[in-house]
Amino acid sequence: MSEKRKPYPYDQIEPKWQALWNQEETFRAPNPGQSGFDPKKPKYFVLDMFPYPSGDGLHVGHPEGYTATDIIARFKRLKGFNVLHPMGWDAFGLPAEQYAIKTGQHPAVTTERNVERFKKQLQRIGFSYDWSREVNTTDPGYFKWTQWIFLKIYNSWFNPATHKAEPISTYTGNDPDSVRLAYVAEAPVNWCPELGTVLANEEVIDGKSEVGGFPVIRKPMRQWMLRITAYAERLIKELEGLDWPEGIKLLQTNWIGKSDGARVEFSILDSGFSISVFTTRPDTLFGATYMVLSPEHPLVDSITTREHADAVAAYRAEISGKSDLDRTDLAKDKTGIFTGAFAINPVNQEKIPIWIADYVLMGYGTGAIMAVPAHDERDWEFAKKFGLPIRFVVGPVENEDACFSGQGTSINSGIIDGLPTDEAKKTITAWLEERGLGQKTVNYKLRDWLFSRQRYWGEPFPVIWKSGQHSTLPETELPLAPPPLEDFKPTESGEPPLARAADWIRYSDAATRETNTMPQWAGSCWYYLRYCDPQNPDRFASEEAERYWMTGAVKIENRDSKIQNPGGVDLYVGGTEHAVLHLLYARFWHKVLYDLGYVSTVEPFQKLVNQGMILGTDNQKMSKSRGNVINPDDIITDYGADSLRLYEMFMGPLEQVKPWSMSGVEGVHRFLARVWRLVMEENQEGNWEISSLLADVPPTSKQQKVIHATIKKVTQDIEALAFNTAISQMMVFTNEFTNVEARPVSALRTLLILLNPFAPHLTEELWSLLSEKFAGFEGQIVAQTWQAWDDTLLIEDEIEIPVQINGKVRDRVTIKKDLSQEDTTAQALALPKIQEATAGKTVRKIIVVPGKLVNVVVG
C-alpha cells in the first residue's frame, strides 16, 4: 500500500493482454490455403528493418519505427486487411564475433541470449507481430536459403541483350567464369593489422578501425565479388515507380553515379601500346595537354622509360604504402610523377606527356584520363603545380587565370569550332567512332560488391576449390554450417578463421572448402521473402505464399501482368543509415531472383519511410559515452508500454530528428489516464469501477461533430503516417468529453477503436470492462471494424469568418454557411469597424473566399 498509486493500472493490464495475445495467437496471419485464411480480404505487408540483436538491448530508437508500423498493422486489420507484420533477427555480425574473440564464448551462445532479450523487450511493448513467422539469419533453416540464393547468383550471368540475369547455361562464350554474377577477383580489402582482421568499409572511419581506432591499410586479397554493376542501369531506372522519399532515391542514384561520355584511344609514342581514357567532355579533346594514369594502372611499367623507372617505382611504392587516411588527407594536395612516355592525341596528332598520379583512381573508368587543365579543376590544380601547359578550348574565355568547367562554345578545336558543348560532344564522338578511335560510353561510380569477409560468424560459401578452380556444392548439401571453433581470430598468415578448421576444410582428397564467409548484408537481402513462408523446408518461400504477400494474387496468374502492378512490401520503415547499402543490395538480389523467375515483383519494397533519429534529452545523439541513453524498459516500468508507444509517436513527425523529453512522456501518460477516467472512476474504497457518468444516451450535436471530426482526422492521419496530429485530435476528443454530466457510451466506443492501434492494452482493457455493463462491446477490440465518418455531420450551419482590410483582420462576422457572395460582402461592409475603416476611402476590390474570409482592398 505504500507504493505510489498509479494513475491507471497499466502495470496489471499490459502483461495480461500480452499474455492473452500470445496464447491465442491473436495476430497470426494465415497463408493462402491455411485454416482461417480469408481470400476476400486484401493483403497488406508491413515490414520493419529487423534488428541486429546487440548485447546492449533495445534503445528508444527501435520502438519508433516499430510503433509506427504496428499502428499501421493494427489499423489495417481493423480496416479488414490480411496483414503480414513479422519480426526477426539479423544475427550474423562482427560484434558477436569480437566478443567471442575476447571471451572465448561462442557467438551462437551470445546471439541466442541477445535474441531472447530483444524478443522479451519487444513483446513488452505489445507489438502485434506474428511471432510464428520469426526468422533468424543464423538458423541453418534460414541460411540454407541464403546459400541457395548465392548458388543461383553464381550460376547466372547478365545477358546484355535482354538486360536480365539468365542461367549460365544460356551463355555461349568460352569462359563462363568471366561473366558469372558471382566471381573471384584479387581486390584490395581493409586490413587492420592490429585487430588481425579485415573490416567492412562501414567499419572503417577516416582510415581507422571503428573499434579501437587502429590504422587500416589496403591489402590485395582473393575475394568473391557480386556483379551488381550489371544492374546499375536498372537499379536507377526502376526506382522511378517507387513510393520512396525523393532524397533516398537521389542518394541511390548518386551512389550508382551514372555518367555519359566517351572512351578515347590514345596510342603511345614509340610503342605498340594504346591507352583508352574515359571522359564526359570529349568536346575538350583539343585541350588535352597531358595524360594521367592511376599509379595502379597495368601499363605503367611497360611505358615508363628507363631514366624515369626508379622515380616512378618510388612513387608507386609510396602510394601503395599509404593508408586511406593519408590518401584522404592529401586529397587536396596533388602529387604525381612523369613516366617519360608520350601519347598521341587522336584528334590532332599532338604529342602529350604521360604522368601517373593518385588523383586518378584505378577503379573508375579506365584508370587513365586525358587531362584538360583549362576545363577541369583537378587537372588545373595539377598543371599549375607541375607547370604543364594549359589550353582553353571552350569559350567565351573571360578569365585566363581560372579553370572553366562549365558549358560554352568550342574554340581552337578544329572540326567542332563554334559548336555549343552538347553539339560538340556528339560531333566529336561520331568522328572518333567512324575512325575507330573512340566510342560513346556510359560509366558508373558503382563498383562490384565485395562479398566475402574473413570472418567466422557468417554464412560459409557453398563453394569448393580443386586445383585452383572453384565450383559449387550441390543444393542437397545445404545448409553448410560454419565449423565448430574455439579460436575465432584469423590465422597468423591472415587467412580467415575458418582456415583453422582443418577437417571441415577438407572436402575430398582433392578439394577444399572456401574459407571466406558472406557479409552481414547477405542474410538481410532477402529476409522479407522468408517471412512469407518461414518454415518451408523445400523453397525459400512457396510460390503461392510469395505471390500472395508480394502481389495480393491468390491464384497464380500470368507473370507478365505483375509487371504492371508494382507490388512488393506495402510499407517498409527503417532508418536512413540503410539508404544505400542494404536497400541497394536487397534490390539487386530481388532483381536477380525476379529475372530467374523465383519472385513475382521487379522491386521488393513499394513504399519506404525513414524514421528520424531520436536524440537524448541534451539534443545530442544518444551514446553510452555521453550517458544520455534512454532505456525503453525504464519507460515501460514507470509509465507503461502504451505511454512509450504514444510518446514516440507524439514527439513529432515520424521522419524528423527529435530530442527525447521525460515530461513529454508524462504528458501522454496523463492523457491515457484521462481516457481511463472517462470510463472508470474510483469508489469510496479506492477501487476502480465503471464511471457513473456513462450512459446510453445519444451524443449532442456538438459532440457528434467532435466524434466525426476525430474519426476523419485519425483515419487520414494514420494513412499519411502523421501520428502526432492524430493523437492531438484524440486529445481534443478527450477534452470534449471530460466535463460532461452524461457521457455517451457510443462516443467512448468510437474513441477506443480509434485509439486501439496506438494504445492497444488500455483500449482492450476498457473495452472488456465496458462489455460487462453495456451492449456493443462483444469480443476483443482487435476484432472490431474501423468506423467511417459522416461528412454531412461536420458541416456547420453558421460560420465565423474574418473580414480583412488590405489583408489585415479588422473584424469577424458570423454568416450562414451557404450565404451568397453578394450577401456576405454586404454583411461584411455593414460591420461598424469596417465602415469606420473604409470611410472616406475608395473600395477598390473585394475578395470573397466562400466559407473562408472577406478581404476589402481600399485605396
Added chain:
RNA sequence: GCCGAUGUGGCGAAAUGGCAGACGCAACGGACUUAAAAUCCGUUUUCGCGAAAGCGGAGUGCGGGUUCGAGUCCCGCCAUCGGCACCA
C-alpha cells in the same frame, strides 16, 4: 566543394496560398485538501496604451519578389544537421 533535409513561442510542435502558434510540455493563478500529491478550471508569442473588458503595433532564420493576401510559391543569402567526397 557537391547533394539533401531543416529553420515558427521558454520547449516538442500545428497550420489544401486565406484568422500563425491546434495539441502537448513547462510556468503562473484558481478550485478541491488540515497540507501536499493527484485531479479539475483558467492564463500564457511579444511590445505599447488601459484598472479591466479591450485597443493598437510587430512577429514564422536574413534580404528581395509574385499576390487582394505568403510560415506556405519564386530569386539570393545565412545557420544547423545528415550524406558523398579527386568518380575524369
